[in-house]
Amino acid sequence: MASESVPITAVAELAGVSVATVSRVINNSKPVNAETREKVEAAVAQLGYRANAIGRILRKSETRMLLVLVPDFANPYYAEIVQGVESVTRDRGYHLLLADAPQRWERGATALDALHNRLADGVICLAHIDPESELHKEIAPLPWVACSEVMPGSKVPHVSIDHHQAAVDAVQYLLNRGHQRIALITAEEEFLWAQQRRQGYLDAMARAGIAVDPRWIQTARKADYADGHMAAGALLSLAALPTAVFAVSDTLAIGAIKAFRRAGRQVPQDIAVVGFDNLPLSEVFEPALTTVAQPMRELGAQATRLLLARLAGETPASLTLAHSLVVRESA
Template identity: 65%
Template sequence: MKNLPSIEEVARLAGVSIATVSRVMNNSKPVNPETRKRVERAVAATGYRGNAAGRSLATAQSHLLMVLVPDFANPFYAQIVQGVEAVARPAGYKLLLTDGAGDDAPYTTALDAIYNRLADGVINLAHLDDDGSLLGELRNLPWVNCSEYLPKAGPPYVSIDHRQAAIDAVQFLLNRGHRRIGLITADETYRWAQLRHEGYALAMQRAGLEPDSQLVRAANGLDYDAGAQAAGGLLALLSPPTAVFAVSDTLAIGAIKAFRRAGRRVPEDIAVVGFDDLPLSAVFEPALTTVSQPMRELGATAAEILLARLDGQRPASRTLAHQLVVRDSA
């Protein structure tokens, strides 16, 4: 294998010292414009790339931001990551995407990365245990929770009002005359799933409707098949619901597919409302009525908060606005 070009080769070709090459590569000190051009031409000619690990140790910065993602296949998280990148890249940071799912606590790897200077900060989309000592530790670190957050005084977060958004979705169905409304929920170790379930229950209670546990189905995942399977359980009831609120668009679309296979028309026989407003929701047939989250804005705001923390500021948590988007499924 051909040896990689060294900083010594660049310095020799440019006719400058190694220290000057380092200053140009790191933008650490002013360099004469003509000298900078010679160094840049030498870098291009040799194909030299600076040692990022070495710069990290020297500056105590990696210029990497870790993003803990619970499910890489879920388009919801992909939209948030795009928002993070839109802010991080112009600020000189690259993203390190890490799987936040699995049996182990997702924050273990992230904490190690911060303490070992492998990442400058963390944006967390994964579930976190409601652990007082952990929250106290995270509060003093460059850490931001996004969408998923904990109510206690921990690190700052950006999210929407999940409970109120669910109330709005169910109230829309109630206003359309539905009284037997089913819920397809998700893993309620996630706070957003808990809050959306709470919003469903509150809306039904305010309408004077007694809770019916048979109308609530917990999906075994967040993909389309999980939604279809949960919808099958609702269809098996002696008195199936006339409308369904699903806590994600992927579950809602899976449910619509199951209803269609069973010969049920949407929305004529059963109305469906989702949550997230993924790009697919507008082009799927029937187009999905859903709660719109500002996904890219969530990611961008999380990045802004994290960069502010890295700058020594103490930014406050933020709650962004949601919107009910009425389409054809309800």
Template identity: 65%
Template sequence: MPAKRPTDMRSPPTDVNVGTHNTTKAASINAVAEYAGVSIATVSRVLNSSKPVNAHTRERVEAAVEALGYRANMFARSLMRGESHLLLVLMPDFANPFFSETVKGIESVARRQGYNIVLSGAPDTLAREGHSLDILYNRLVDGVISLANYHDLPRVLRDVPNLPWVSCSEFNPESHVPHVSIDHEQAAVDAVQYLINRGHRRIALLGADENYAWARQRRAGYEMALRRAGLVIEPQLIRIARGTDYSFGMEAAGALLAQESPPTSVFAVSDTLAIGAIKAFRRAGRRVPEDIAVVGFDNIPLSQVFEPALTTIAQPMFELGAEAANLLLERLAGGAPGSRTLQHSLVVRESA
């Protein structure tokens, strides 16, 4: 049965079907106000319970909402209150499994607290001419979790100083922005020390773009472990890949094999580079680990099922994302949380 219509109600607009929730055209707040014979401000007060409204008027508005099948735009209502319940996650690489696993952790915490996340490619969002900057400058999100290259952030942090930020994995220790990460340098020391303990002396590094702090820190750990063992750091054994995709690992590994005296082992700063390197070694007829051992970094899901299974540094990817979300939510609640360092571990499998 159609909803009972209180007295003094006006006729509905002609393009709205009364009595059903399947409207020809979505009912607007204007239509509700017109139908109830009240102002838009009064409808807003009833919907948001922001100010007292007498019982008779409230009944008329509620009946109009029911009759027209009005559905409030929750996003718009949130913005009116100064919040969107949206969190922006800046992603440097959608294809990298590390970031997808980390985002799962972010999303799990955000969802439980009533937030949704918006993923955005960092290069596009942070480009000076990029339209995606509007989401930051117009405060369409409540806060930001950045996995992006920290080198790209200072201008945006300066232009939007009051927007809460948290960094995840990639961070600047001198910044006021709180972060959650592991000790990348110590993790690299552990990986290289494992190879040294296995008898390796010619250990190569497959590095990544050193605009990223984590890439610099992992290289520093590699060099520290060699120095502690009294081994010479040989520049020709250090190869910086053009990216972190598998193909770039294959490319960089090929350059190592072309040397007159190739390494007996490789430490790669990501599992994707390590897996690409193993493919290159096997195509060249080298056995892993018999001819050349390989250690990766991250412990992405593929590292367990790839043949040979990858020895790697395990980052708690899901936990990194979850903890980053917790940090940001603490900031949104008015807190001032400190940065947090999570534990890594060495997972020994078949590749080294």
């Protein structure tokens, strides 16, 4: 019967191995051959043994817990990244603690308390932190990595894509298709990635010699489906409807398409739409969404590897992963 009081020595005796070997398997601290690992895991399952996490913290000053700060749990983009994080932590013997990133970063925030009180060994941050803030200077020496959001000038390593170039590629695709009245739906512009995507749009249009009507740029509060729907409604009110839209997220793009369709506009016949992220929904949505694909799970996996390298005392370099344009039916 499962019990938290089962001693580790009982597991070792049943598996026919040493206590040290059982510890290696449970903590995933050193390599163990497959046959031995299976014996230990079978003994653990049979006896219902649970490792004493508090005891491990006291002995080794580590929790084997990583804190992941998520700006918006409702956004499927972040869910994909977290799955990438989990794919690495699962194999390395770490567990995840997911926390909603606070709107205002202040001393005493729960997330920072988790670090300072050693409730987590390190942090993967998907949220925005002002690189000029005093708080950023305070957390910079801590075991911390940024994922998706870039912090220029910071010593904190990050994993991201080239958001500016990705936006240029998306707009250039529309230009190559003959569009000139190209609108932008953007959001959450406190994030550097949103600023870079906006600038990529503006630069691509400038290179094409097209003056951007300020009314073509709609800035939503958040990157939700409803926000995309509202932004599209503002575009529909224009006397001359743009012939194409570049949205800085798939959620905004899908919300916009729904608004266009409800207004009797066909996509892409009347107005083409390009999104950003390549969420799983973008392929099954009708019409299937043309979008910039960024490797969301790989972003999470690489961020985790960077953090584990920091925890091991290394100084890993930041990474910029490749993006691509996935052409489907919407543009």
